Amino acid sequence: MRKNILIILSTLLLLAIPDLWAKEKGTVSALFKIRRIGNSNYISLYDLINNFKFENTFDIISRRGKLYYRSHRVVYRVGYSYILADDTLIKSEYPVIQNRGEIFLPILQAEKIAALLFPALKTERSKGSLIVLKRTRRKRTGDIKIRGSKGLxxxxxxxxxxxxxxxxxxxxxxxxxxxxxxxxxxxxxxxxxxxxxxxxxxxxxxxxxxxxxxxxxxxxxxxxxxxxxxxxxxxxxxxxxxxxxxxxxxxxxxxxxxxxxxxxxxxxxxxxxxxxxxxxxxxxxxxxxxxxxxxxxxxxxxxxxxxxxxxxxxxxxxxxxxxxxxxxxxxxxxxxxxxxxxxxxxxxxxxxxxxxxxxxxxxxxxxxxxxxxxxxxxxxxxxxxxxxxx
Ligand SMILES: [Zn+2]
The missing domain is CATH 3.40.630.40 (Zn-dependent exopeptidases)
Structure with a gap:
């Protein structure tokens, strides 16, 4: 079932991208559909994983998952509103959710993860989509910095x-x-x-x-x-x-x-x-x-x-x-x-x-x-x- 969803999604993405190319001056590197679930906006985790080629693991008992990208690591857990991206704790008003087997991240957290992991990219919301563009500037996040683990x-x-x-x-x-x-x-x-x-x-x-x-x-x-x-x-x-x-x-x-x-x-x-x-x-x-x-x-x-x-x-x-x-x-x-x-x-x-x-x-x-x-x-x-x- 997941595969079907992914195929449909990728098709949707491909269809949507040309329109964006025309609209935005920056280079679009990815586009994610924003889903309205309950009273908050979410991004599908599978979309993120597929697009950025994250290595990932998920423990079905604790419902805790990890994403890896180069030296980066992101830890999330279904039902919780905290995500740990490297040494930064990313808080959200809304929890990570699982809906019909698929996992969704609150959009704010998805944006912040992108900003942390890919400083060369920037995200924008447009027409029900989260668009990832090649960078213009790096946004600072207001999260609690837990500190890097290197050095004094x-x-x-x-x-x-x-x-x-x-x-x-x-x-x-x-x-x-x-x-x-x-x-x-x-x-x-x-x-x-x-x-x-x-x-x-x-x-x-x-x-x-x-x-x-x-x-x-x-x-x-x-x-x-x-x-x-x-x-x-x-x-x-x-x-x-x-x-x-x-x-x-x-x-x-x-x-x-x-x-x-x-x-x-x-x-x-x-x-x-x-x-x-x-x-x-x-x-x-x-x-x-x-x-x-x-x-x-x-x-x-x-x-x-x-x-x-x-x-x-x-x-x-x-x-x-x-x-x-x-x-x-x-x-x-x-x-x-x-x-x-x-x-x-x-x-x-x-x-x-x-x-x-x-x-x-x-x-x-x-x-x-x-x-x-x-x-x-x-x-x-x-x-x-x-x-x-x-
Ligand atoms: Zn005591």
Whole structure:
């Protein structure tokens, strides 16, 4: 059936082109029919694939597809309104759709993909068609730039420090009714203060400055908003761990992965993700965030997040001798999912361990943890960025 559609389409294209040749002064290199589906305009993906000779793969289970062109790669997923073209995230009001077996891209996204992949071409809409012409100028897109993966980045613009939990969500409750949300805020404030002293010209922001409830998605939204204004940032979420066993102690740093290191890591993630039940979900579309997250897994960001986690863990290990380093782990934390930048989650210790809980409430111990975290962040920045003011 697809073949028939393609044959009909190509015939239509051939018939339509002479008219355009006459009308446009530029050289037409392709023409795509604009389809009205629902209340938006779409371009057939098969038309694009055939015209530009994209290599392509499609997974029928996840309904995720990839297009390859020379060194370029485009990732899309049916039902989602984000497309990743190389390192640029192309957003749309409308999702990619599948209609009678055929896949369609919102026209805006199709245009932007063309602009990115083929800077020598330009697109125009005319008489129900999207016309691709030999270039006159390159259009800038207003999308979030995730960064190229080559070489060092110029500078770091902002660091978001996220004190876990808050308000109606106390987080873990430990020995002596100590609440996680109180400790995370204290340590986060100390981290922010130290960062301000040690990295000049970098914006340091806390996702919350007092005891208030913040949805998990709001935490990454805050950081992604910064990402639009400035270019480079990192996200650090601070938490306190809990265990059914009072004997377990130590600190660990996580980065996002859908394949947790082990059962412990899975449990920690489940614990931290629990807050979602406290959130008000009306009208929320988590699908998109899930999708970005899925894409991030395949990019530089995961690698950098893992580097950041290693440096932070090492920094803490150097400062803290009293409790053991539990290492760097992978887990599926919701708060890290929507992040479009290197992001880690630190479990600074176990609130359920009598001795560690006592230390976690001490100002001097909190300072030690903060100092270790900041050392790690600075080592990471030095590795990845050309300039850093001391
Ligand atoms: Zn937590």
């Amino acid at each position: 980045k110029d500078k770091i613009d902002f660091i978001i420090v996220d004190p876990g939990h808050g308000g109606k969500d106390p987080g873990a409750i430990g020995r002596g009714r100590i609440k996680e949300k109180v400790i995370t805020l204290k340590i986060a404030q100390k981290v922010a203060r130290r960062l301000k002293r040690r990295v000049g010209g970098v914006k340091i922001r806390l996702t919350r400055r007092r005891d208030r409830f913040l949805e998990l998605s709001a935490r990454t939204d805050i950081s992604n908003r910064y990402l639009k204004k400035d270019n480079n940032g990192i996200f650090i979420s601070i938490h306190v761990n809990a265990s059914l066993s009072g004997r377990i102690s130590g600190f660990e740093t996580y980065f996002l992965s859908q394949n947790p290191t082990n059962e412990d890591a899975r449990n920690t993630a489940a614990l931290e993700n629990n807050v979602i039940v406290l959130e008000d979900h009306k009208g929320k579309k988590y699908g998109d965030i899930d999708y970005i997250e899925a894409m991030m897994m395949t990019t530089q960001i995961q690698k950098e997040s893992s580097m950041l986690a290693s440096e932070i863990q090492r920094g803490m290990r150097r400062k803290i001798k009293r409790f053991k380093s539990r290492g760097v782990r992978k887990a599926d934390f919701y708060v890290l999912r929507g992040s479009l930048m290197p992001a880690v989650l630190i479990e600074v210790g176990f609130i359920t361990n009598r001795r560690e809980a006592r230390y976690l409430t001490k100002n001097s111990y909190q300072e030690k943890i903060a100092a270790g975290i900041v050392d790690g962040v600075i080592r990471f920045i030095k590795k990845y960025y050309k300039t850093i003011k001391k």
